[in-house]
Amino acid sequence: MARRVFCSFSGLKKPLWQRPAMSCDNKGRVCCPPGCPVWQISVRTPAEAEVAMAAxxxxxxxxxxxxxxxxxTQTIALSIYCQELPRPEAEIRFRLRTSLRRIREDGLKMRVAIRKIRRQDWAESWKKHFRPLEFGQALLVKPSWSQCKPRAGQGVVVLDPGLSFGTGQHxxxxxxxxxxxACRQKGQTQSxxxxxxxxxxxxxxxxxLGYRPIQAIDLDPAAVRVAKANALQNRVAKRVRILQCDVTRLPIGSETKFDVICANLIxxxxxGQTKRILSRLQPRGTFISAGILKTQFDQVRVAYAAAGLELIVTRKEKEWQSGAFAFAR
Ligand SMILES: C[S@@+](CC[C@H](N)C(=O)[O-])C[C@H]1O[C@@H](n2cnc3c(N)ncnc32)[C@H](O)[C@@H]1O
Structure with missing residues (x-):
């Protein structure tokens, strides 16, 4: 799944090639009529070389x-878009190849592509990665541009990809x-x-889905802002309490306990936070954990087993393994 991020690197030297003048929108992005071809010069690189490649x-x-x-995969694609190439394609390839040689000597693999694409593809193609997703009959998660209609009684979450993690596709x-x-219980409201x-x-x-009350925390203030805006857009802002908080600083002795705890964390x-997390779980509650690589899952299972929990559901997908736990009875 691709996350769309725009980075800016300031304080760099004068450009080697001055790009031909082209029309830009008010944010400085290249614009031309839909369908008009633009050049895309892109380099795929491992994360370690992102800063060097961007520079x-x-x-x-x-x-x-x-x-x-x-x-x-944590692979990065860095792309430059322009209406006309500032130099012949062969020269650009040569320059890039020469400059990349030194970085490649560190054993990092990179791929360069120079191609003409339709502006429409460039602006819109990433949207095809974000399709509506159904979770049972009860829940539909879709991006705002989707026309997909929910089934009768289905809860709908509208979420667009942005800088925070969590569109449902991962x-x-x-x-x-x-x-x-799955954790909902008929006739009961779960927190x-x-x-x-x-x-x-x-x-x-x-x-x-009817959970009440709901508390959500994140360490990152930007995520908190995004989550609050999304709660507002989905008309649940009054039902979800969103706070900036580091899980490592959650007080252990709190009286407030939850029926379900979700933690999609590393x-x-x-x-490391087993005690803190479980101090918030009701004795008959469920702890849902994700963000764990298959190779690490057993260590998580052992840590929670030591705290008295047993694994009740687990799923492996790609390199990930997730699990739901409950106190052993
Ligand atoms: C993998 S994302 C999960 C997002 C969403 N819950 C989901 O399931 O898609 C992990 C989130 O945990 C947050 N996070 C990382 N360390 C944290 C900490 N120590 N305390 C609270 N939140 C943390 C990150 O900022 C990030 O937004």
């Missing part, structure tokens, strides 16, 4: 590249959403604590 492209083309991060988020659907809320997707979905936080 190289900016020094060559005089503007920072658009950066796309593949959240699953296996770890999808597992948490499925478990939120939820969402640790590392990102876009707020799990908390918002829980509100649509595994060392899941392991």
């Amino acid at each position: 190289l492209l900016e020094s060559l083309f005089g503007e920072p590249p658009a950066v796309y991060v593949d959240a699953e 296996p770890t988020t999808a597992f948490c959403l499925e478990q939120l659907v 939820l604590l969402d640790i590392g809320t990102g876009t707020g997707i799990l908390a918002i979905a829980a509100a649509k 595994y060392d936080l899941l392991i």
Whole structure:
């Protein structure tokens, strides 16, 4: 799944090639009529070389590249778009190849592509990665441009990709959403604590599924802002309490306990904060954990087993393994 991120690198040298004049929108992006072809010069690189590659492209083309991060593989694609190439294609390839040689000597693999694409593809193609997703009959998660209609009684979450994690397309988020659907109990209202809320997707979905009360926390103030805006857009802002908070600072002795806790976090936080997280779980509650690589899952299972929990559901997808736990009876 691709996350769309634009980076800017300031303080760089004068560009080697001055790009031909072209029309730009008020944010300085290249614009031309839909369907008009534009050049895309892109380099795929491992994350370690992102900064060096971005600096190289900016020094060559005089503007920072658009950066796309593949959240699953952590591969980065840096792209420059222009209506006309500032130099013949062969010369650009030669320059890039020469400059890349030094970085490649460090053993990093990179791929350069120079191609003409239709502006419409460039602006719109990333949208095809974000399709409506159904979680049982109960929940539909869709981007705002989708025309998909919900079934009768289905809760709808509208979420567009942005800088925060969580559109429902990632296996770890999808597992948490499925478990939120599965954990509902007929005739009972369940409470939820969402640790590392990102876009707020799990908390918002829980509100649509009837969970009350709902508390969501994230360390990142930008994620908190995004989650609050998404809760507002989905008309659940009054039902979801979203706070900027580091899980490592959650007070242990709190009286407030939750029926369900979701934590889509990295595994060392899941392991290191076992006590803190479980101090918030009701004795008959469910702990849904994700964000764990298959190779790390057993360590998480062992850490929670030591705290008295047993694994009740687990799922492997791609390199990820997720699990739902409950106190052993
Ligand atoms: C993988 S995203 C999960 C987003 C969303 N809950 C989902 O399932 O798609 C992890 C989130 O945890 C947040 N996070 C990381 N460390 C944290 C910490 N120590 N305390 C609270 N949140 C944290 C990150 O900012 C990020 O938004």
